[in-house]
Amino acid sequence: MKKWLKRFGALVGVLVLAAGAYALYVQITGIPKYPPGKIELKVEVTxxxxxxxxxxxxxxxxxxxxxxxxxxxxxxxxxxxxxxxxxxxxxxxxxxxxxxxxxxxxxxxxxxxxxxxxxxxxxxxxxxxxxxxxxxxxxxxxxxxxxxxxxxxxxxxxxxxxxxxxxxxxxxxxxTVFRALPYPPEKIVAPAITDQAAFGRYLVAGLDCFACHSADFKTMNVFEPEKSQGYLGGGNLLNDLHGGQLRSANLTADEETGIGKWSEGDFRRALKAGFRPDNKVVRYPMVPMPELTDEEVNAIYAYLRTVPKIHNAVQRIDDAIADGDDGKKVYYKYGCVSCHGSTGVGLADLRQAVLHYPSEDQLKAWIRNAPSLKPGTKMPAWEGIIAENEYGPLMTYVRQLGAN
Ligand code: HEC
Ligand code: HEC
Ligand code: HEC
The missing domain is CATH 1.10.760 (Cytochrome Bc1 Complex; Chain D, domain 2)
Known part of the structure; x- marks a missing residue:
């Protein structure tokens, strides 16, 4: 018995040593290097x-x-x-x-x-x-x-x-688990946009929608997206820009928990203008994609209708309603904090808004409808969403963020 224990102890000792040596090896070598790729390529610029x-x-x-x-x-x-x-x-x-x-x-x-x-x-x-x-x-x-x-x-x-x-x-x-991906052995060609569902699938894979919108990054399948756990059923927990977290939405056509009841127009508005049918802003890390053409958005919509429905009620994690001054409350309530952070700097920096929009009228015009002033901007248009009497305190708060 004692001999057995001794042997066991020795084995554990060896294992601990090996694990320690491996840890040291990892610590010293750091993130691994691979042989650099040698690709003959000259991209013609048109x-x-x-x-x-x-x-x-x-x-x-x-x-x-x-x-x-x-x-x-x-x-x-x-x-x-x-x-x-x-x-x-x-x-x-x-x-x-x-x-x-x-x-x-x-x-x-x-x-x-x-x-x-x-x-x-x-x-x-x-x-x-x-x-x-x-x-x-x-x-x-x-x-x-x-x-x-x-x-x-x-x-x-x-x-x-x-x-x-x-x-x-x-x-x-x-x-161990993260690996360099192989360079594709053959040319990759996109389907024709007229082949709606196929082109939609191409964008969902190419723009990585499936990575965020499936169950978890840990169980996603990079090469065969459809094999990711909970494919496009949402629920993946992501970090926001001000210390909180939020879950991705269920994009399958499930009527109750997905976007089954959304019209093509609802979907286009959410994707390009950044608002859901209930007028809540779609928050960072999802940002408006005004770059997509209507045809491309419709292709994504058509494809999502072909994806097996998943019944997964994703609990929306709302941003805490800030206490303190009224402007700050408005800033949190509508999700400005999602893109501009709690300091005014996040995805975009609004600390110099006062310089760019010196008068109240200019600032208000920007917040109401930025895309009409700067086509293609990812700043959503808040016209009809923020109540008239909320603009005053909100703008005072925005100016104050700049002053800090
Ligand atoms: C999810 C965030 C993310 C996205 C999306 C992303 N990058 Fe990066 N990229 C990084 C980070 C972080 C690094 C630096 C990694 C590090 O320091 O180890 C990096 C590094 C790089 C580098 C290496 C630069 C160098 O000097 O070492 C290049 C080139 C690059 N990215 C290009 C791109 C291009 C082009 C795109 C769009 C097709 C892109 N990245 C999209 C986060 C991102
Ligand atoms: C970086 C991660 C990420 C990527 C990439 C991403 N999304 Fe999202 N998406 C989210 C998150 C998180 C939400 C939930 C936002 C919220 O709760 O305000 C969301 C929300 C949505 C919504 C609103 C749905 C609802 O019920 O509120 C739609 C539609 C959507 N995404 C479609 C797409 C499409 C299509 C793509 C690819 C073109 C895509 N997303 C890429 C993270 C992402
Ligand atoms: C989906 C992300 C997003 C949300 C949500 C958002 N913004 Fe923005 N905002 C941006 C982006 C991106 C810019 C930079 C726009 C550009 O220059 O194209 C911007 C720019 C601005 C600017 C101008 C900054 C400057 O100096 O040019 C102001 C002011 C501003 N936002 C206020 C707000 C307010 C107030 C809210 C909430 C009611 C809000 N934003 C919500 C993304 C967002």
Whole structure:
């Protein structure tokens, strides 16, 4: 008996040592590197590609890379990245040769966007997006846009506000479950937009709707989206920009718990203008997508009608109604806090609103209907939603955020 115990003790000792050695190895090597990809690619830049690329970049890259203050793709802190992953900063991806990606080749960019492996071989964990489903044409369009003279990507000589510090957990997971994706062996072609449901499916996969809108990131299937647990049935718990959490919505056509009762018009309004049929704003990290054409939105809608219904009543987590002054209450009640954070800086920065809209009338006109003043903006139009007598206190509060 004693001998047995001794042996057992020795075995445990060996295991503990091995685990310790492995932990040390993970800690020292950090997030793994892979052999860098060697892709022969020269993307021909055409005005059509630049325009299409801008659309996909504002849909797919801007939420993470747009700095709210510089208003260019110069990088920022990812406040909503899971804290267990560490302190995460996105990068400057403007055309600047040193601080941005001006010196990257087209092949290096394509390889990173498909696989998650940078040109020096460094693997980037899931806090940087990967695009295994996007067609070659759409991917090349993004690259063409990144080379363009568009103000969003004009060479900016600035560093992001910090450098990513990954936790041990992120390093550990990057040695085990997170993996670089393979570079697609064949050309990826999008279905024709006239093939509505197929094109809708293409957008749902390509724009990553399914990742947020299925049950959990941990059980999603990157390559075969339909095999993700609770495919498009919602409930995935996500972080917001002011320390809280919210759950994604059920997008299946279930009549009671999904969007089965929504008309095509309801769906278009939610997606492009940012309001649900009950006039509640669709909150960050879901942001309005005015870039999508009606035809594209209708294709997504048509596809969602073909997806197996899931009966899943997602509990909406409302933002706490702030106490304190009346303006702050309005700011929280309508969800301004969702995009502008509790400090005025989130997805967008409104601390300089007073400079941009010096008079009450100008500020009010912007809040009422920003898209009519700046077509394509992601700031929703609040006309008919915010009560007339609430504008005064709200604007006072907005100005006060700027003064702080
Ligand atoms: C979910 C957030 C997120 C999205 C969406 C996203 N990125 Fe990133 N990206 C990051 C983060 C965070 C990093 C830095 C990772 C790190 O520091 O390890 C990064 C790094 C990069 C890098 C590497 C830059 C360098 O100098 O190392 C490039 C290039 C890049 N992203 C391009 C893009 C493009 C193009 C898109 C849109 C197709 C995009 N990203 C979408 C978060 C994101
Ligand atoms: C980064 C995660 C994320 C991505 C990507 C995303 N969504 Fe969402 N979406 C959410 C969250 C979270 C909500 C719930 C917002 C709320 O409660 O205010 C939501 C809400 C919605 C709603 C409103 C539904 C309702 O019942 O309130 C629709 C419609 C929708 N998303 C469609 C889409 C489509 C289509 C795509 C892809 C083009 C997409 N989403 C991409 C996270 C995401
Ligand atoms: C879905 C996200 C979202 C929500 C919700 C939202 N905003 Fe915005 N807001 C933006 C974006 C994005 C911008 C930057 C717009 C641009 O320049 O294109 C912006 C810009 C602004 C500006 C102008 C800032 C400047 O200096 O140019 C003000 C003021 C503003 N928002 C106020 C509000 C108020 C008040 C609310 C609530 C009633 C609100 N926003 C809700 C996304 C949002």
């Amino acid at each position: 005005p059509e590609r630049v325009a299409r690329g801008k659309k996909f970049a504002t849909l797919l890259c801007a939420t993470c890379h747009m700095n709210p203050t510089t208003r260019q793709l110069t990088g920022k802190q990812m406040i909503d990245a899971p804290a267990e992953f560490g302190t995460i900063f996105s990068k400057n991806i403007t055309r600047h040769p040193q601080k941005g990606i001006g010196a990257w080749t087209d092949g290096e960019l394509a390889y990173l966007l498909r696989t998650g492996v940078r040109r020096d071989g460094q693997y980037l964990p899931p806090y940087m997006v990967k695009l295994p489903h996007l067609s070659d044409e759409d991917l090349f369009s993004i690259i063409a846009f990144l080379r363009s003279d568009d103000p969003l990507v004009q060479a900016a000589d600035v560093d992001p506000p910090g450098v990513t510090k990954a936790t041990f957990l992120t390093k550990m997971l990057s040695h």
